[in-house]
Amino acid sequence: MTILDGRRVAEKVVAAAAADIATLARAPGLATVLVGDDPASEIYVRNKRRRCVAAGIRDLHRRFGADVTQDELAAAIRALGDDPGVTGILLQLPLPPHLDADALVSLIPPDKDVDGLTETNAGRLALGRPGLSPCTPLGVLELLDAHGIALAGAEAVVVGRSNLVGKPMAQLLLRRHATVTVCHSRTRDLAAVCRRADVLIVAAGIPGLITAEAVKPGATVVDVGIHRTPDGLRGDVDFDAVRAVAGAITPVPGGVGPMTIAMLLANTVAAARRTAGR
Ligand SMILES: NC(=O)C1=CN([C@@H]2O[C@H](COP(=O)(O)OP(=O)(O)OC[C@H]3O[C@@H](n4cnc5c(N)ncnc54)[C@H](OP(=O)(O)O)[C@@H]3O)[C@@H](O)[C@H]2O)C=CC1
Numbered sequence: 001m002t003i004l005d006g007r008r009v010a011e012k013v014v015a016a017a018a019a020d021i022a023t024l025a026r027a028p029g030l031a032t033v034l035v036g037d038d039p040a041s042e043i044y045v046r047n048k049r050r051r052c053v054a055a056g057i058r059d060l061h062r063r064f065g066a067d068v069t070q071d072e073l074a075a076a077i078r079a080l081g082d083d084p085g086v087t088g089i090l091l092q093l094p095l096p097p098h099l100d101a102d103a104l105v106s107l108i109p110p111d112k113d114v115d116g117l118t119e120t121n122a123g124r125l126a127l128g129r130p131g132l133s134p135c136t137p138l139g140v141l142e143l144l145d146a147h148g149i150a151l152a153g154a155e156a157v158v159v160g161r162s163n164l165v166g167k168p169m170a171q172l173l174l175r176r177h178a179t180v181t182v183c184h185s186r187t188r189d190l191a192a193v194c195r196r197a198d199v200l201i202v203a204a205g206i207p208g209l210i211t212a213e214a215v216k217p218g219a220t221v222v223d224v225g226i227h228r229t230p231d232g233l234r235g236d237v238d239f240d241a242v243r244a245v246a247g248a249i250t251p252v253p254g255g256v257g258p259m260t261i262a263m264l265l266a267n268t269v270a271a272a273r274r275t276a277g278r
């Protein structure tokens with residue numbers, strides 16, 4: 001059984017991004033917009049700010065209370081879009097329920113959309129054209145590639161269909177010639193579908209959702225979920241039970257999380273180049 005070590009692979013991606021940043025005429029500026037106190041977002045923001053600064057990215061952080069209005073946030077995102085010193089904008093999700101996330105995402109200029117969430121970038125991904133794609137699915141692919149996990153012709157099952165993770169993950173796997181199935185909260189027999197997978201990618205946001213009975217012996221299991229529990233950080237996969245049947249598995253922490261941050265640095269370089277017109 002192989003542990004898919006996200007920290008190790010992330011180091012290489014981060015080093016390459018830092019080397020690219022050193023060649024740019026101007027340091028990229030990444031603005032993170034955080035609303036309220038989603039625990040997974042707090043972890044992300046804390047770790048990525050440290051990484052960005054170390055790699056030479058200017059870190060611009062905008063924090064709002066959970067009671068911020070749609071208009072206030074829209075004005076803040078428009079201002080970041082117009083600011084030439086800001087080359088990347090990341091709106092942390094989920095937002096509190098009174099806010100319309102889609103409308104706010106639409107205000108991000110596509111060339112500053114380092115999370116690949118705008119219609120333009122999602123469309124480019126769906127059509128197989130160059131653009132900015134979401135960091136987490138990109139990081140999952142990078143991690144699988146680093147470990148030589150074959151995708152062409154493989155049965156891939158993705159649990160979750162969010163615009164941030166599940167859907168773009170399915171698109172990227174399809175581009176790599178996997179046979180892709182996407183599960184969600186209405187999937188009838190989740191364990192039976194997951195058991196078909198050679199490569200199982202789980203992004204449901206439910207701690208311990210995937211148990212050993214949902215995993216085919218020898219399968220590769222990637223756990224995107226991140227939950228703060230009394231025993232520390234945990235994912236959507238019951239790691240101790242599943243590691244006994246899986247051929248390869250990501251740990252939480254130390255799996256997908258560091259890869260997301262590494263790809264954010266890579267996307268921030270790509271966005272800065274787009275904004276500078278090169
Ligand atoms: N490690 C990392 O770098 C990252 C971690 N995350 C974490 O990953 C998780 C998922 O994030 P995100 O995609 O944004 O979450 P969302 O809440 O936006 O989406 C969750 C998806 O899971 C599906 N789902 C929910 N319950 C079940 C179930 N019982 N069986 C099958 N599918 C189910 C939902 O289905 P439906 O559409 O029907 O509601 C939905 O499509 C979260 O824990 C988040 O914190 C997210 C991004 C990066």
Ligand SMILES: Nc1nc(=O)c2c([nH]1)NC[C@@H]1CN(c3ccc(C(=O)N[C@@H](CCC(=O)O)C(=O)O)cc3)C=[N+]21
Pocket residue numbers: 040041043044047090091092093094115135136164226233252253254255256257258260261
């Ligand atoms: N627009 C948007 N894009 C996201 O990509 C996004 C988001 N919103 N909202 C929140 C989730 C969550 N997320 C994480 C990323 C890295 C770690 C991470 O660094 N994890 C380390 C934690 C290490 C530690 O602190 O112990 C690890 O798993 O090893 C965690 C969580 C990105 N998300």
